[in-house]
Amino acid sequence: MGCTVKNNRRLIRAGAGLAACLLLLLSACQSKGCYDYTDVKVACSFYQTDLSKSVSLPGLSVWGLGKDSLLYNNQTESKIELELNPNASISRYVVKMATNNGTFYDTLTFYYTSGTWFQSMDCDCMTFSTLDSCTTTGTIFPSVTLKQPLVNNTKTTHVVLNL
């Protein structure tokens, strides 16, 4: 009887020791670092209405209205990705297209509501927005199609600029 009790205690202690090692092993595997995509931008693609297909536009330069820095500088792009001002409900971008036939300007205006989204201690917070509408001056893009109004950290096309 005494031997059985002693054996039980030994087994219990052995099991406890092994369990402690296993716990240390697992605790070392807690995930660290941000593994989520944290870039939040409005993605605008270009669509040629008479050809019924997406196209790339040459000689594109894009900058925010009232800003000096260029997001795109005389580049050929099939899609442009633009940040919305998190402290406003309207963001405007100037699009310049330099072609052999001349230089054309258009202004994209985004109307939206924004909210803060906290993802994790490692990824910190982001600003997600819901687009209410998007307008253009019609010089380059006669019309706009709002495809996905929710602008978050999911990669997708939100606005289609029709040519």
Added chain:
Amino acid sequence: MSCSICKRWLVVGLLLLTLPLFAKEKSKVKPVAFYQGMQLGVEFGGVLNHLVSNNWSTAGTIDLNIRNKLLPTIELGRAHLEQTGETGVLYTTTGNFLKVGFNKPIIYNASTHDMFYVGLHYGFSSFNYDLRNLSFSGGYWGQPTITSILGEHAYAGWFDAVAGVRVKVLGPISLGWSIHYRNVLHISNGDNSVPQYIPGYGQNVNPYAGINANLYYKLPF
């Protein structure tokens, strides 16, 4: 060694823990009464944590002993956490949790009620949390902002696999500790955030391991 390999070895190790413990001599087994008593327990490891930080957790448990073979368990607890991230974000949460399940003694000493056991539980928590000092740059528009998200509410449910020991120390008093392997089954986020800590579960990562220290009192009836 990657985390996924470590976790697989942990599961294998937990299973191997139980294999040699089933070896026992065959002997005449006396019939055991259905009800073998009830134990009240308190988890005190989380309370000790309060000595060195603002974080604390505690829980009370009740378990029934059925024929020394099964211990249905209910645990009710409360936890509080204050955590500062590397970017200065301050996360605070307080909430209650409830766990129900059963433990099964793998080794059991009927005279001293010492045991090595494994168990499976379902846990649930409903909690509030706040986030302060959230800062993000304005990006292209260049207007940094500091903000807070207050009064978020979330709830979560998880399964909890446990292995532990319980040893009699004096009269009806026993001490024990247990390790827990937890995985969230369902969670509802706050309106503007993902909760970082779940009371009763731990950090909101899958899976999550924890260790509890318990003090037990065997009721005289």
